[in-house]
Amino acid sequence: MADVARLAGVAISTVSRALANPGRVNEKTRAKINAAARQLGYTPNAMARGLRVGKSNIIMIILPGSLYYGASQVIPQVLQSINKSLIQGGYNLMIANLDRDEISERHILDLAFGGSVRGAIILSSKLPEVDGRSLANSGLPIVSMLLDMSDAGLQSVVTNDREAVRDVTAELIRLGHRRFFYLAGPEGNYHDVERYGGVLEALEAAGLSEDLVHRSGGHLDYQHGFDIGVQAADDFAELTEKPTAVIATSDDMAISFVSRIQRTGLSIPGDVSVVSFDGSPVCEFCSPPLSTIKQPVEEMGRAAVDLLFDAIGQRQNTATVRTVIRSSLILRESIAAPKN
Amino acid sequence: MADVARLAGVAISTVSRALANPGRVNEKTRAKINAAARQLGYTPNAMARGLRVGKSNIIMIILPGSLYYGASQVIPQVLQSINKSLIQGGYNLMIANLDRDEISERHILDLAFGGSVRGAIILSSKLPEVDGRSLANSGLPIVSMLLDMSDAGLQSVVTNDREAVRDVTAELIRLGHRRFFYLAGPEGNYHDVERYGGVLEALEAAGLSEDLVHRSGGHLDYQHGFDIGVQAADDFAELTEKPTAVIATSDDMAISFVSRIQRTGLSIPGDVSVVSFDGSPVCEFCSPPLSTIKQPVEEMGRAAVDLLFDAIGQRQNTATVRTVIRSSLILRESIAAPKN
DNA sequence: CGGTTTTTGGCAAACGTTTGCTATAAGCTG
DNA sequence: CAGCTTATAGCAAACGTTTGCCAAAAACCG
Structure with a gap:
């Protein structure tokens, strides 16, 4: 970053401001800084930024370990749609698998409490909890998708x-x-x-x-x-x-x-x-x-991400806790009146 | 971490050593430290560690944006098997989608050059490259899976x-x-x-x-x-x-x-x-x-991760560049001799 | 041209670890 | 108990950013 500042002929703090929150710096110098960065092949270090700011830009999706039953067919679409929405908001998607063993629970909790992730979308019916640490009180925004977990106080996106x-x-x-x-x-x-x-x-x-x-x-x-x-x-x-x-x-x-x-x-x-x-x-x-x-999994994915963004944006957890997205019957030849 | 050290009655550096590289500290004090950490609900901050050590523990998988053609059926299995192997090695899996637009390329390159990820598994035929930055010379270990990209010098795991x-x-x-x-x-x-x-x-x-x-x-x-x-x-x-x-x-x-x-x-x-x-x-x-x-996608996933670990472990890129895993024909009733 | 606002420079602290260093303490051996 | 090895303490620097602060510069206004 110092190199970029030198090449652009500006201060290091100006570079930081230009790259991070684009509002606070003059458009002309911002262009100059971008050019310098490009020329030097400079990319800001995400971990340093994350450490300083105290937030990561990673969202984790918690998949049930055995996603065989049913869900398997729709998982790729879910992933695609969620990832797409996340990227538009400047976030990345990390995968976490929740099996029935303690190892995977611990792993997810490490992710949550270690500051690695900024929020979670959960497709499993069970919240990891071990050694007093629980995902529920990790302070992380969480939204549940496919399964209604509004009982547990989680924003949920489900179909009817x-x-x-x-x-x-x-x-x-x-x-x-x-x-x-x-x-x-x-x-x-x-x-x-x-x-x-x-x-x-x-x-x-x-x-x-x-x-x-x-x-x-x-x-x-x-x-x-x-x-x-x-x-x-x-x-x-x-x-x-x-x-x-x-x-x-x-x-x-x-x-x-x-x-x-x-x-x-x-x-x-x-x-x-x-x-x-x-x-x-x-x-x-x-x-x-x-x-x-x-x-409508794509739509549900988008909705889940939107809810997550809302939760990240404000400290208050919003009131509405259950979002229902209507499913639709596709009628094909497998249905008819019974024989007699 | 300081709190943990105080509670365990040891120095902060000892805590760090106990938690990170378990070899260098006495077993007894290590237990004491772990107990203290658990009691306090302490989890080391992954970004701080990553920043200091200069490495992340995240592997990204680069999926073709349009994974519709064919591959869609096997993606969940690929993800599962790769993630499982990665976690055993202490790594996490991040998803990146490579579409045909520059945005997604830039996004992946930011991940690679911003120090967010430690390696990549790529399922796409094209290496992102824009503004002189190219994934190929990011210094990141990369292994290709499903597609043979050994021409591009990438370790590749393919079927015959x-x-x-x-x-x-x-x-x-x-x-x-x-x-x-x-x-x-x-x-x-x-x-x-x-x-x-x-x-x-x-x-x-x-x-x-x-x-x-x-x-x-x-x-x-x-x-x-x-x-x-x-x-x-x-x-x-x-x-x-x-x-x-x-x-x-x-x-x-x-x-x-x-x-x-x-x-x-x-x-x-x-x-x-x-x-x-x-x-x-x-x-x-x-x-x-x-x-x-x-x-055999599970097997291929495991193989890809193993290769990645090898590449991470040593600075030298190993010689063998193509790993072939045999596929097997499942013969069912859709094949018979022609009519006449 | 004086006064006001906007933009930038420069500085330094902070984020939470790891790690090399030296010094001290503890444990072991004969 | 001297001499040795091993374990820990304590210190401080470093990782690469962001950001608050104040001063300086620039731009704008009438």
Whole structure:
């Protein structure tokens, strides 16, 4: 920096001001300084700046260690959209994986308390906490995405899962379906609660009994979505009175489920209608093309980043704690009226 | 840190030594120091350390901005495996997206030259370079993954694309196929060159003419893999003499291609055999299940990190510049002998 | 041209570590 | 207990910025 100052013929403090907060220096000298910096190939040292200012410009995203269940399909898009928004605000994105072991928790806490990161976006249902240090009271702005953690006081960006599932279930009922097969992810998980709740609400609204829906899957939370679908197909095969409509909580499990039951001679949507969750692009090219509830992940990513920026900007944590972004049903050929 | 020292009854320098390089301090006092640190909820400031030591503990992964083509399916696995390996070595993973605009290039260069990162893993074919600053001469250890950039002097971790495609093409020839349809990604891309080269090699080895293979796709590099497959299906429909075997350079395009040509009444593998590249889990559940050449991405990720660690450890850049990890063909029902 | 505002220069402290140095203390050996 | 090795204390410099302060210079105004 001293070199740049010398070459530009200005003081070192002026260089700093020109590069960091562009307001406080004359436009003409700023141009001169930039030219000098470019000529010398100078780039300010981020760590020195961070140390002095007391803030980093890194945001960490906390991914569940086993992102297999469902989420895997949408992760790249989430990452892309979040990173894009962050960069526009001058921030960088760091990845942190939260496994079920203490090591990864400790690692995340080190990041948080060591001043490495300025905020976090969390896609996991559990806040790391060990040895009295907890992410919750790290003082870091945190926003949760996909999962509603407003109970824990976290700004949350979610879709209207319950409502979406309720609507699609209602539509299936309207078409004449009366026996349902619900393909669950990890049991008790926010998504499971909401989505299954949506199914039940629709049944109730139609004056139907909860017994009409058979739950399958959801025993393990580290399972690959495809595996869940395969197991569920076995489960389905055992049923004497076959359900005519399947509601799956992720595209992955729907895809493998469909593949397996087609092999047993059943046809979609002739014998069974299927709808799932996520909106993976691949659904369009399945046979038959799968109906799916599309999660607007790009939009959610942007919203999460905006909330984070708000939280960083002001010391007060804002009141609104839950942002709902509407998902949309993509209707394809996998849904029809039941046979008779 | 001073507080910790006071509580533990030792000097501040001893605390530093105990926490940073554990060798130089007595085990007993180290335990005392750790206890004090835990009690006080103390975590060393990473930026201060980084500044003093002159090195960061962050590795950046440079992803192509449009990771749509093909790669999208494997990115989460790549990220997971790389991050896991990095953390074991005490490093963190930062994401950088390399788009075709100057902004993103500049951004990456700022990261590199600003001392923010200690090394890079690059999954893009182009090294950012602007204003005389180039990633190549940033002094940073860099390893390329998926793409062979050993020409540019970069350690590269790749699969044996050419060989794998050659083998599977030879197998198709053996089955009796004589007309081929090659579904290309971005033209001139390393993968395209290698894979197409593999096709040609197999033809030549069998004494067949290059004219037997029809190329499709590969005009744009920002296309979603699925779109390429859709377009290629239109392309395919126009051909008077239909090829009997399709070799696709990513699973995505194979999936959408298959979906579309099945709709025109053709059957797989009856009328057309299909094989593709990537090894996405979803292939198993397509109808028919797709044969695919599986890229061992976890293994590649580990290898890339190991190479990076080697490069960080020593000042000399090691001689070997290309690491090949063998891919494996997963044979499924989408391949059969041609009809007559 | 005197007075006022804006911009810059120069200085120095601060951010929280690490690390080389010397000196002291502690522990061990015979 | 002398002589040796090992561990720690205490000090201070350094890493590369930012930023508050005040003075100096420049620009602007009427």
